[in-house]
Amino acid sequence: MSYILPQASSVSLSIDRFFLGSLALCLAFLLLVTFFIVYLSIRYSRTRNPHPEDIEGNAALEVVWTVVPTALFLVMFYYGWTDFRTLRNPPPDALTVQVTARQWSWSFEYPNGKRTGDLYAALGRPMRLELRSMDVIHGFYIPAFRIKIDVVPGRTAEAWFLPRLLGDFDILCSVICGTDHSAMLSKVRVLPEDEFKRWYFSDEAAPPRAKKAGERKEDRGGVLLQDKGCLACHSLDGSTMVGPTFKGLYKSDAAFLKREILEPSAFIADGYPAVMPPSEVSGEEADAMVDHLKTLR
Amino acid sequence: MSYLDRQGQGGLSSWIFSTDHKRVSLLYLTLMTVFFWVAVGIGIAMRLKHLSGSDFLISARTYNALFTVHGVIMVFLFVIPGLPAVFGNFFLPVLIGAKDVSFPRLNLLSWWLFLTGACLALLSLFTGPGAPDTGWTFYVPFSLRTGTNVSLAVFAAFVLGFSSILTGINFITTVHRMRCEGMTWHRMPLFVWAIYSTGWIQVLATPIIGITLLLVILERAFGIGVFDPARGGDPVLYQHLFWIYSHPAVYIMIVPAMGAITEIIPTFARRCIFGYKAIAYSSLAIAGLGSLVWAHHMFTSGMADLANIIFSLLTFLVAVPSAIKVFNWTATLYKGSTDMQPAMLYALTFVFLFAIGGLTGVMQGALGLNVHLHDTYWIVGHFHYVMFGGTGFAFFAALLYWFPKMFGRQYDPKPAYAAWVLMFLGFNMLYGSFMVLGYMGMPRRYFAHLPQFHSLHLAATIGSWALVSGLAVLFGNFLIALKRGAPAESNPWGGKTLEWTLPSPPAAENFHTPPVVTEAPYSYNPKARA
Numbered sequence: 001m002s003y004i005l006p007q008a009s010s011v012s013l014s015i016d017r018f019f020l021g022s023l024a025l026c027l028a029f030l031l032l033v034t035f036f037i038v039y040l041s042i043r044y045s046r047t048r049n050p051h052p053e054d055i056e057g058n059a060a061l062e063v064v065w066t067v068v069p070t071a072l073f074l075v076m077f078y079y080g081w082t083d084f085r086t087l088r089n090p091p092p093d094a095l096t097v098q099v100t101a102r103q104w105s106w107s108f109e110y111p112n113g114k115r116t117g118d119l120y121a122a123l124g125r126p127m128r129l130e131l132r133s134m135d136v137i138h139g140f141y142i143p144a145f146r147i148k149i150d151v152v153p154g155r156t157a158e159a160w161f162l163p164r165l166l167g168d169f170d171i172l173c174s175v176i177c178g179t180d181h182s183a184m185l186s187k188v189r190v191l192p193e194d195e196f197k198r199w200y201f202s203d204e205a206a207p208p209r210a211k212k213a214g215e216r217k218e219d220r221g222g223v224l225l226q227d228k229g230c231l232a233c234h235s236l237d238g239s240t241m242v243g244p245t246f247k248g249l250y251k252s253d254a255a256f257l258k259r260e261i262l263e264p265s266a267f268i269a270d271g272y273p274a275v276m277p278p279s280e281v282s283g284e285e286a287d288a289m290v291d292h293l294k295t296l297r
Numbered sequence: 298m299s300y301l302d303r304q305g306q307g308g309l310s311s312w313i314f315s316t317d318h319k320r321v322s323l324l325y326l327t328l329m330t331v332f333f334w335v336a337v338g339i340g341i342a343m344r345l346k347h348l349s350g351s352d353f354l355i356s357a358r359t360y361n362a363l364f365t366v367h368g369v370i371m372v373f374l375f376v377i378p379g380l381p382a383v384f385g386n387f388f389l390p391v392l393i394g395a396k397d398v399s400f401p402r403l404n405l406l407s408w409w410l411f412l413t414g415a416c417l418a419l420l421s422l423f424t425g426p427g428a429p430d431t432g433w434t435f436y437v438p439f440s441l442r443t444g445t446n447v448s449l450a451v452f453a454a455f456v457l458g459f460s461s462i463l464t465g466i467n468f469i470t471t472v473h474r475m476r477c478e479g480m481t482w483h484r485m486p487l488f489v490w491a492i493y494s495t496g497w498i499q500v501l502a503t504p505i506i507g508i509t510l511l512l513v514i515l516e517r518a519f520g521i522g523v524f525d526p527a528r529g530g531d532p533v534l535y536q537h538l539f540w541i542y543s544h545p546a547v548y549i550m551i552v553p554a555m556g557a558i559t560e561i562i563p564t565f566a567r568r569c570i571f572g573y574k575a576i577a578y579s580s581l582a583i584a585g586l587g588s589l590v591w592a593h594h595m596f597t598s599g600m601a602d603l604a605n606i607i608f609s610l611l612t613f614l615v616a617v618p619s620a621i622k623v624f625n626w627t628a629t630l631y632k633g634s635t636d637m638q639p640a641m642l643y644a645l646t647f648v649f650l651f652a653i654g655g656l657t658g659v660m661q662g663a664l665g666l667n668v669h670l671h672d673t674y675w676i677v678g679h680f681h682y683v684m685f686g687g688t689g690f691a692f693f694a695a696l697l698y699w700f701p702k703m704f705g706r707q708y709d710p711k712p713a714y715a716a717w718v719l720m721f722l723g724f725n726m727l728y729g730s731f732m733v734l735g736y737m738g739m740p741r742r743y744f745a746h747l748p749q750f751h752s753l754h755l756a757a758t759i760g761s762w763a764l765v766s767g768l769a770v771l772f773g774n775f776l777i778a779l780k781r782g783a784p785a786e787s788n789p790w791g792g793k794t795l796e797w798t799l800p801s802p803p804a805a806e807n808f809h810t811p812p813v814v815t816e817a818p819y820s821y822n823p824k825a826r827a
Contacts, residue, residue, distance in 0.1 A: 019666055033624075033652055053632040056573065062625075077662075080609060084606075136442060146669040148671060178361075
């Protein structure tokens with residue numbers, strides 16, 4: 001299945017194998033039934049067979065076509081269950097990352113306190129996720145990894161994966177969560193292990209390679225706007241999203257913008273809903289963000 | 298004098314206050330056809346949105362309202378009332394040799410409740426803060442937080458539920474109490490068995506959605522804290538309560554459709570049904586087992602692993618009775634004498650499309666694979682194969698089959714064949730693309746899609762145009778036949794069940810003298826059997 005979707009995690013191989021196997025079985029069923037419907041309605045058409053017969057049934061056939069599908073279905077059930085068991089049991093040496101979902105962004109926090117808006121993972125190293133929602137139900141979905149878990153507010157959800165391909169893969173929200181549901185996107189960026197480690201133990205917000213590869217801004221403020229989820233609702237290019245665009249927002253009043261970032265409810269721009277959540281931004285981070293806004297003329 | 302002509306002037310009040318089961322049937326048919334087309338239009342609008350990334354005319358908020366309203370209308374106003382309200386009302390009494398349903402006035406009340414619920418649903422779209430944007434499932438806590446008109450829409454579904462319960466009670470009682478002389482249980486046509494099984498699901502499951510929806514309204518109005526996690530409630534509890542009804546509701550939608558198919562196939566194959574008892578009891582088995590699989594909608598919700606395993610196992614088992622039906626329908630063609638009239642073509646197409654819907658349902662019942670497929674376009678494709686390819690095509694097949702009896706006029710078969718070609722190609726292009734998109738990871742309910750999904754979205758949209766053109770030809774043909782169709786014979790297809798002993802259209806109280814039944818329902822060639 002790699003031609004329509006990369007098999008980027010350990011479990012994706014066995015999920016795809018199950019998919020192709022059960023698809024073949026189901027197609028065989030379908031072709032068998034379709035063949036008989038087409039063949040019998042031609043062979044016994046009104047012109048070819050003007051004198052029909054009443055055949056009320058056949059007990060042996062009824063038993064066969066009850067027992068055979070039941071047996072095949074039970075086999076499918078078994079293999080579905082074994083895959084599920086794998087998905088639910090993270091290896092004990094997995095690195096645990098805290099995931100926070102909110103309308104409409106994802107954020108990630110590592111055991112050493114690093115916080116990011118994209119998820120960085122090391123190739124071949126298992127990662128375990130503990131997911132919490134700040135508002136409504138979200139669905140954490142990485143198609144390339146074949147994993148998905150609902151993030152229900154009030155509960156802690158759990159998922160894990162082991163990346164087997166380098167590269168960037170989409171993180172999507174799978175449960176309708178409001179206006180910008182389809183914009184609640186992020187990436188998981190799989191790095192070679194040594195590169196991941198170098199970044200993880202450094203002061204860098206993002207690994208150097210990811211900076212070059214992705215559309216990351218060079219300065220810290222731009223990275224923060226991305227990582228804190230601001231860009232889920234505020235565009236950089238002048239287009240209107242849930243909140244006002246950042247383009248041209250700075251008009252010589254840095255202190256006002258800083259207060260807006262730290263205390264969103266203090267002032268609501270005309271024509272926009274009062275939905276921005278209280279921030280988890282330090283004063284020094286807000287300064288960096290405002291510095292970046294100054295560049296967006 | 299037929300039921301259409303009676304009461305002389307035939308003004309509006311002779312219809313909307315009529316307790317004649319046949320007139321009530323046409324009241325439902327009229328209202329449901331209107332809503333069906335509204336929801337089809339919304340579906341087309343959503344497909345057009347995916348042609349481009351712009352939000353011209355359709356914004357994200359509008360799009361979220363569109364898929365919610367499309368789902369609410371299709372589910373609650375077309376597919377659930379579906380075949381029972383139209384063909385059940387018209388033919389259930391006739392097929393068992395009765396004058397009417399057991400409680401004719403309750404039957405009329407059911408339609409009035411349906412009308413009230415439909416008006417409330419419409420009201421929720423155009424009043425107050427606007428149409429709900431939660432999806433037809435109204436999952437909490439989003440449905441508690443959103444500012445849109447959720448309470449009114451949910452109340453509409455609540456009222457529609459009563460209509461469904463009362464219809465179910467009426468049909469169950471009718472089958473028990475109104476069968477004519479000689480109509481034993483095992484001589485009942487299989488459509489009657491299907492409607493009977495459905496009646497039990499309606500009566501037993503619908504009250505649960507009623508109370509659940511009331512709790513949503515109370516939660517929104519007074520914050521009672523049953524579902525809202527901020528007040529100590531549990532959102533997963535809502536999902537359980539919602540699906541305890543809404544999964545059996547899937548069988549409310551499909552079992553009567555299977556019943557209609559079981560009438561059509563023997564008539565055009567001109568032989569008795571293969572495996573009468575297997576088909577009859579598999580309807581009951583579906584009604585029973587189908588009540589115990591609801592949580593397969595929740596495999597990613599975080600509920601206990603043991604629950605996941607049990608519900609997955611039961612899900613595989615509930616597929617067995619449906620498979621049995623498919624095999625028996627196919628075997629009925631053996632040594633028959635098949636006349637491929639439009640009704641038969643649509644009925645066999647139902648078997649094909651329903652088999653795809655059923656088999657994909659089996660695949661996604663497997664726990665590991667379900668995690669990947671849940672909440673993607675795969676699911677959307679799957680349930681459209683069941684609900685539209687299944688119930689929808691069965692509805693059209695039943696209309697093609699019974700139209701001459703209901704209206705006393707015959708339609709031209711040629712446009713019905715042409716419509717089939719358009720619909721069959723368009724349908725598979727549309728929903729087949731959905732299934733591939735789902736496997737690629739396209740989540741459902743997305744206003745904007747990522748670039749890698751675009752070409753399949755384009756194919757799906759083009760398919761939707763073929764599909765809707767086919768629908769227009771089919772319905773246009775019916776409208777022309779209503780106006781100018783040739784008078785229908787009393788038994789145009791050579792059917793054996795009781796409705797074909799009546800003139801087309803039937804008289805007001807169906808039978809002048811109560812019929813006496815002496816043999817099984819589909820004995821076309823009794824000599825060969827002896």
